Amino acid sequence: MADATGAEPRVVTEADRGGVLPEPGAAKPDPILSATGIERRFGGVVAVDVAHVEFQRHQITALIGPNGAGKTTLFNLLTGFDQPNAGEWRFNGTSLSGVPPHKVARMGMVRTFQLTKSLTKLTVIENMRLGAPDQRGERFFPALVKGLWSSEEDEITARADELLERFKLDHMREEFAGSLSGGQRKLLEMARALMGSPELVMLDEPMAGVNPALTQSLLGHVKALREEGMSVVFVEHDMDVVHDISDWVVVMAEGRVIAEGTPTDIGRNQAVIDAYLGTHHGEDLHPEIVEHRRLEAEAEAEALEQSAEGDSDDDTAERP
Amino acid sequence: MNWNLIFTSIFSAIFIKETIFYVLGAQGLNIHYGYTGLMNFGQAGFMAVGAYGLAVSVETFGWSLWVGILVGIGWAILLALLLGLPALRLRGDYLAIVTIAAAEIIRLVARSESTESVAGGNSGINNFAGAFYDLNPWVNTRRYDFGPFSYSGQDLWIQAVGWGVVLLMALLTFLLMRSPWGRVLRSIRENEDAVRSLGKNVYAYKMQSLVLGGVMGALGGIVLAIGNQSVQPDTFATRTTFICYGALILGGAARVWGPVLGGIIFYVAFRGLDVIIRQMEKADIVPESIMTSTQSGVVRFVFLGGALMLLMVFRPQGILGDRKELAFDG
Ligand SMILES: Nc1ncnc2c1ncn2[C@@H]1O[C@H](COP(=O)(O)OP(=O)(O)OP(=O)(O)O)[C@@H](O)[C@H]1O
Ligand SMILES: [Mg+2]
Numbered sequence: 001m002a003d004a005t006g007a008e009p010r011v012v013t014e015a016d017r018g019g020v021l022p023e024p025g026a027a028k029p030d031p032i033l034s035a036t037g038i039e040r041r042f043g044g045v046v047a048v049d050v051a052h053v054e055f056q057r058h059q060i061t062a063l064i065g066p067n068g069a070g071k072t073t074l075f076n077l078l079t080g081f082d083q084p085n086a087g088e089w090r091f092n093g094t095s096l097s098g099v100p101p102h103k104v105a106r107m108g109m110v111r112t113f114q115l116t117k118s119l120t121k122l123t124v125i126e127n128m129r130l131g132a133p134d135q136r137g138e139r140f141f142p143a144l145v146k147g148l149w150s151s152e153e154d155e156i157t158a159r160a161d162e163l164l165e166r167f168k169l170d171h172m173r174e175e176f177a178g179s180l181s182g183g184q185r186k187l188l189e190m191a192r193a194l195m196g197s198p199e200l201v202m203l204d205e206p207m208a209g210v211n212p213a214l215t216q217s218l219l220g221h222v223k224a225l226r227e228e229g230m231s232v233v234f235v236e237h238d239m240d241v242v243h244d245i246s247d248w249v250v251v252m253a254e255g256r257v258i259a260e261g262t263p264t265d266i267g268r269n270q271a272v273i274d275a276y277l278g279t280h281h282g283e284d285l286h287p288e289i290v291e292h293r294r295l296e297a298e299a300e301a302e303a304l305e306q307s308a309e310g311d312s313d314d315d316t317a318e319r320p
Numbered sequence: 321m322n323w324n325l326i327f328t329s330i331f332s333a334i335f336i337k338e339t340i341f342y343v344l345g346a347q348g349l350n351i352h353y354g355y356t357g358l359m360n361f362g363q364a365g366f367m368a369v370g371a372y373g374l375a376v377s378v379e380t381f382g383w384s385l386w387v388g389i390l391v392g393i394g395w396a397i398l399l400a401l402l403l404g405l406p407a408l409r410l411r412g413d414y415l416a417i418v419t420i421a422a423a424e425i426i427r428l429v430a431r432s433e434s435t436e437s438v439a440g441g442n443s444g445i446n447n448f449a450g451a452f453y454d455l456n457p458w459v460n461t462r463r464y465d466f467g468p469f470s471y472s473g474q475d476l477w478i479q480a481v482g483w484g485v486v487l488l489m490a491l492l493t494f495l496l497m498r499s500p501w502g503r504v505l506r507s508i509r510e511n512e513d514a515v516r517s518l519g520k521n522v523y524a525y526k527m528q529s530l531v532l533g534g535v536m537g538a539l540g541g542i543v544l545a546i547g548n549q550s551v552q553p554d555t556f557a558t559r560t561t562f563i564c565y566g567a568l569i570l571g572g573a574a575r576v577w578g579p580v581l582g583g584i585i586f587y588v589a590f591r592g593l594d595v596i597i598r599q600m601e602k603a604d605i606v607p608e609s610i611m612t613s614t615q616s617g618v619v620r621f622v623f624l625g626g627a628l629m630l631l632m633v634f635r636p637q638g639i640l641g642d643r644k645e646l647a648f649d650g
Contacts, residue, residue, distance in 0.1 A: 081513065105519035117514035119507045121645045129500070130507050133519045137500035140528055144495045153500065176645070189514075196519060 018056070020248070022261030022269075025052035032057040032200050032231045033078065033109070038087030040073055040255075047073040048084070049255040055200075060222060060232045062242045062263075065252035066276055071235045072114050074252070075204050079111045080104040091200070106133060108199035112206060114235070116185040120178030124169060127177050127188055128160035129153070131195025160195060166221060167191040168214065183210040187218070194225075201225060203234040207241055219245050239267075251275065273297050321599045326592070331468035333591035334584055337475065337547030340482035341367070343583030344540030345564035346571070347489050351533035353565075354573035355497060357509030358529060359416040362403075363537045363564050365423030368556035369395035370538025371545035372430060375445040380438050385451040389542055396538030399426075400531040408526045420558065431553035444552035452546050453477065478547040485543060486580060489536050494576045496532075505529055506574070537564075563590075566628055572638030574645075581639060589627070593620035 020026050031054035040048040048070040055061050063071050076082035078089055080101035089096050091109050099107075119127050135156070136142050137149030164170045167187045172180060177188060190206055206222070207215050223245055225232055236242050242249060243263045251259040251266060253275035259266060266272055277297040333339060345363050352358040360366075373392030377383040383391070399422070407418040430439045439445065453460050458473035471479065496502050504525050507515045512522050545551045563586065564579075571582020597616045600606050611619065637643050 079517070081516070100521075101513075101516040102519050102521050105517055110519075111517055113513070113517070117511045117517070119510040119514060121510055122503070122506060126503060130503055130515070130520075131518050135500045138504055138520070140496075140501055143499035143501035144492075146495075146499070149500060192518065 016262050017265075018247075020056070020260075022259075022265040024257045024260055026054070026260050028054040028056040030057045031055055033089070033091050033233070035074075035078060035089035036087060038074070038077055038084050038089060040070075040077055040082065040084045046255050048077060050074065050087070050252075050257050053250060053257050053260075055231065055233055055250075056248060057231050058226060058229060059247040060226050060234070060245050062246035062249045063233060063235045063252065064237070064239075064242060064249060064266075069252040069275075070255040071252055072204055073255075075111060075202055075235070079109060079202060081111075105196065105198075109202065110193045110196050110198035110200075111202035112186075112189045112193050112204055114204040114208070116182070116189050118177040118180065118185045118188060120176060122177055123174050124164065124177055124180070124188060125157065125160055125173045127192050128164060128195055129156050131192040132156040132159070133196045156195075163191045163194055168217070181209075183214065186210055187214075190218075190221075198230065200231045200233065203232065205235050205237070207236060207238060215241070321603045321605075326595050326599060327468050328470050329595040330588055330592040332470055333588045335469070335471075335479050335483065336587070336591075337478050337482055337544055338591075339584055339587040340479070340486060340547075341540045341544040342560075342564055342567050342587055343486055343580050344489060344543065345537045345560065346567040346579030346583050347486070347493060348533035348536035348540070349561075349564050349568050350573060350575075350579045351493065351505075351529055351536065354568060354575075354578070355502065355509060356505045356526060356529040357412070358408075358526060358533075359412055360419045360530070360533065361416045361558075361561055362419030362421070362423030363533075364556040364558060364560040365419065365426045366396050366399060366534040366537035367541035367544075367560065368423070368426050368430065368553075369399050370541030371551040371556070372426075372439060372445075372541075373538070374542050374545055375440075375448050375551045376438055378448040379440075379445045385449060385546075388448075392538055392542050393535055396534045397531050400534040401527070404527045404530045408523055408530065420561075423556070423561065424558065427553050427556050430556075439553075440551075442553065444550055446550045449546040449549045452481075475547070478543065482543040482547065485539055489539070490576050490580060497576065501525075566624070569638055570628065570631060572640030575638070575640040578638055578640045585639075586624070589624060590620060593623055 018029065020028055034052075034054040035050055036052050038048055038050045039046070063074070065071055073082065077084050077087075078096070080096065080099050080103070083098075087097075091104070091107060094107070096104060096107075105111075119130065122130070135149065136152055142148045161170065161173070164173060167190065169184060169187055169191065172184065177185065180188060186206055186209060190201075190203065193201060193203075203222075207218060210218060219241065222232055222234070226247075234246075246263055249259075249261060249263055249266045250257055251269070251272050258271045258275055259269045261269065345367055348366065349360060349363055352360040352363075370392040373395040374385070374388040377388035377391040378385055403415070403418050403422055407415040429435055430444075431442050433441055435441070453474060456473060456477040458464065458476045460473045460477075462473045464471055464473060464476055497505075504515060504520050507520075508522055508525055515522050515525075541551075541556070544555070564583075567582035567586040568579045569582070570586055571580065572578035594617075597606075597619060601613060601616060606616075631638070635641075635643075637645070
């Protein structure tokens with residue numbers, strides 16, 4: 001990557017984009033997940049209305065957008081937790097319509113939840129063990145005979161301990177998950193999802209509530225997933241984080257994908273700024289509200305620009 | 321007051337067949353509710369199909385008692401599948417509604433005139449368990465006294481076998497719940513979606529749980545049917561389900577021995593109160609103006625209800641439960 005230089009806005013080259021055009025619905029060279037014509041309505045509200053979107057394999061893709069943009073709903077649809085009113089989506093080329101969520105997970109696409117779903121009355125280590133797929137001891141009859149599953153259980157436990165250490169949760173190993181803090185639950189949920197060695201991890205606001213000191217190491221873990229050959233899609237509101245780790249950014253607003261591109265592309269995208277501004281076409285807003293939102297959006301855009309400049313060096317100190 | 325009678329009744333109630341009936345019903349609910357979080361409000365229905373499956377097979381179809389037992393268990397499995405197929409796909413409260421309704425339907429069908437030729441209507445089916453008592457190592461008609469315990473030879477035999485079944489079911493529960501299979505069940509109780517997101521077929525596990533707990537209930541029905549040599553529809557009223565729940569919560573849910581201990585205490589208290597109140601009536605300790613004899617039958621429920629409420633206030637986790645776990649609701 002080219003070095004960012006001073007106040008001069010960095011130029012995004014074709015190479016940065018991997019030959020992908022920075023526009024909504026852009027085709028990717030090797031998409032692991034793609035969706036077409038996805039629509040989900042809740043009564044009168046159109047929560048998701050995505051014409052086309054693709055997620056590139058072996059990349060970290062950020063899914064951003066204002067509150068209520070439909071990010072979580074799209075996650076739910078793609079992972080089988082909710083069914084769309086229309087549309088088709090494929091994982092590794094296989095259509096997933098009508099596939100129940102547990103089968104989606106078994107196929108290699110595992111998700112976490114925005115509102116953590118810890119199993120509070122299980123200990124941390126038990127939470128982790130549950131994450132391992134296809135366990136022999138999880139079948140009724142083999143479960144009765146400990147000898148049939150105890151060695152597998154030991155292997156699973158070893159892997160779980162490794163992950164717990166990585167996520168700095170090893171000291172909480174024997175505690176009930178219910179006694180963890182919100183941030184620790186986020187970490188546990190992510191670690192638990194990794195027990196299945198998924199191909200694609202879908203993280204819904206993984207950093208929300210996590211101590212900033214830990215955020216850095218968590219970001220490191222997410223990047224490590226990519227190095228290990230996994231693909232990651234994550235929802236995030238913190239633009240610094242988005243800049244720091246994502247290869248590609250998909251922006252949603254009011255259910256639609258309104259922009260795509262590298263983090264730097266997105267920082268300058270007028271449609272994105274408008275979306276965060278809350279421009280409702282053909283709708284008159286009180287001038288004061290418009291002014292307030294404009295200031296907010298400018299600050300937001302500024303933050304994007306600035307962190308874009310700090311993109312190539314991992315220095316976070318100079319960020320606002 | 322006849323204190324001797326009171327003590328004998330109370331102690332004998334510990335091992336009596338009715339206690340086994342409630343303990344097995346409660347162990348089934350322990351699987352459903354305690355471990356999996358399934359709201360089965362129709363355990364009486366599972367107990368009924370066990371008892372009637374046996375009695376009808378022997379009396380109406382002339383099959384052997386042992387085949388009848390298998391039929392009773394088979395009906396419970398069938399009932400679980402039938403109810404679970406639609407209801408387990410829906411939100412938890414649907415299962416509660418479906419099961420309570422099904423249990424009442426089973427009872428009403430069993431006592432209706434139209435099925436009298438098969439199920440015996442109001443008076444039920446009687447004297448079908450001779451084959452069981454033919455194997456009795458004790459003398460069927462003799463009375464056996466051990467200290468404060470007093471049982472007939474028939475009682476001893478059904479109790480020995482019945483408690484054997486209780487121990488077997490406790491062992492089964494223990495083995496399953498320490499395994500990864502049990503871990504999935506307990507996780508489903510905590511949060512279904514989390515379990516789904518980890519690739520487990522929640523529906524299939526809930527179905528297995530419903531079948532297993534239902535079969536335990538059916539075994540309770542079978543033990544009581546053999547013990548009484550009789551099945552009657554009103555044994556399986558909704559009240560039975562709630563006594564089982566009471567026993568489970570008293571002893572401690574999601575504990576292997578919770579329903580066993582709870583069932584014993586519950587039935588001993590139930591029996592004890594009954595005997596004490598009757599004795600007080602006989603001794604004219606309570607004047608008619610305060611409590612008539614028809615009211616006294618109900619008073620024990622009032623006492624038990626009050627005791628359960630106190631328990632919920634002071635020990636909501638039950639006798640064997642872990643208070644720490646209770647702190648993490650939600
Ligand atoms: N179960 C539901 N019933 C009705 N409306 C819903 C439901 N789920 C989501 N919505 C609506 O769909 C829209 C999109 O919600 P969604 O949760 O997907 O947004 P989001 O982008 O994840 O927002 P946030 O950043 O706040 O998490 C919102 O208007 C929301 O009110
Ligand atoms: Mg969301």
